[in-house]
Amino acid sequence: MTPVLELTGVTVRRGQATLLNGIDWTVEEDERWVILGPNGAGKTTLLQVASAQAHPTAGVVKILGETLGTVDVFELRPRIGLTSAALAERIPRHERVQDLVVSASYGVVGRWRESYDGTDHERAQQLLIELGVGKLLERSFGTLSEGERKRVQIARALMSDPELLLLDEPAAGLDLGGREDLVSTLSVLAGHPEAPATVLVSHHVEEIPPGFTHALMLRRGELIASGPIEEVVSTATLSATFGMPLVLSFDEGRWAARRRTRRQTV
Numbered sequence: 001m002t003p004v005l006e007l008t009g010v011t012v013r014r015g016q017a018t019l020l021n022g023i024d025w026t027v028e029e030d031e032r033w034v035i036l037g038p039n040g041a042g043k044t045t046l047l048q049v050a051s052a053q054a055h056p057t058a059g060v061v062k063i064l065g066e067t068l069g070t071v072d073v074f075e076l077r078p079r080i081g082l083t084s085a086a087l088a089e090r091i092p093r094h095e096r097v098q099d100l101v102v103s104a105s106y107g108v109v110g111r112w113r114e115s116y117d118g119t120d121h122e123r124a125q126q127l128l129i130e131l132g133v134g135k136l137l138e139r140s141f142g143t144l145s146e147g148e149r150k151r152v153q154i155a156r157a158l159m160s161d162p163e164l165l166l167l168d169e170p171a172a173g174l175d176l177g178g179r180e181d182l183v184s185t186l187s188v189l190a191g192h193p194e195a196p197a198t199v200l201v202s203h204h205v206e207e208i209p210p211g212f213t214h215a216l217m218l219r220r221g222e223l224i225a226s227g228p229i230e231e232v233v234s235t236a237t238l239s240a241t242f243g244m245p246l247v248l249s250f251d252e253g254r255w256a257a258r259r260r261t262r263r264q265t266v
Helices: 042-050 072-077 085-089 099-106 118-130 146-159 176-191 235-242
Strands: 006-013 017-029 034-038 059-061 080-083 164-168 197-202 214-219 222-228 244-252 253-258
Touching: 006 042, 017 042, 017 222, 034 042, 042 059, 042 164, 042 197, 059 244, 072 080, 080 085, 080 146, 099 118, 099 146, 118 146, 146 164, 146 176, 176 197, 214 235, 222 235, 235 244
Parallel strands: 034 197, 034 214, 080 164, 164 197
Antiparallel strands: 006 017, 006 059, 214 222, 244 253
């Protein structure tokens, strides 16, 4: 089985700054990954490389069996579902939800002169229903709540039936209820037998959906740990990743973390 993602010695530099340093990482098609790390760890940069939106300064990147740098990225990108804050900012606020989702078939943001058939519209509607926002079909993107926007973006990411799904901080900006609804949705998606390999970027272990299988931890562009989630997500690795003593707990399939108090260290 060919890995969905295979990074070998990947380094990314911008000017004098090293954003990623010598990253080795492999994702198989039946795996669900979470990338954890503080601000400035290189999480978004790693996702940009994984989505063929950016090239490494050094190292080899293979995406869906294709080697970055030797393949037409405009043919590769439609095979990848992506949600990110940068993409959300490009969405016209007047765009109808149905048009926003269906236009993913052409890899464009904003309807223009493309033509879609009934099957396209049916798929868009079904995805929105499955993600709990089917009633928003005729609404404009700018009128949606933050939680609704996140779900619509995930529907768009799934529209082209991608072989790889990349979610860059999908819970950012959500309140507690919105976050929990989204985590529940992503947990259901992770357990679906036809779901693509998935990578979720987050700052918080509380946002890891049940059913995710692997974790990768970054700090200042360096790989702290990666592998099966039950082995990687630990008090020691989390403390090393965030640079402070933390207490990690796990209950009913969900993690939680907080700073260790002085009393607890005695």
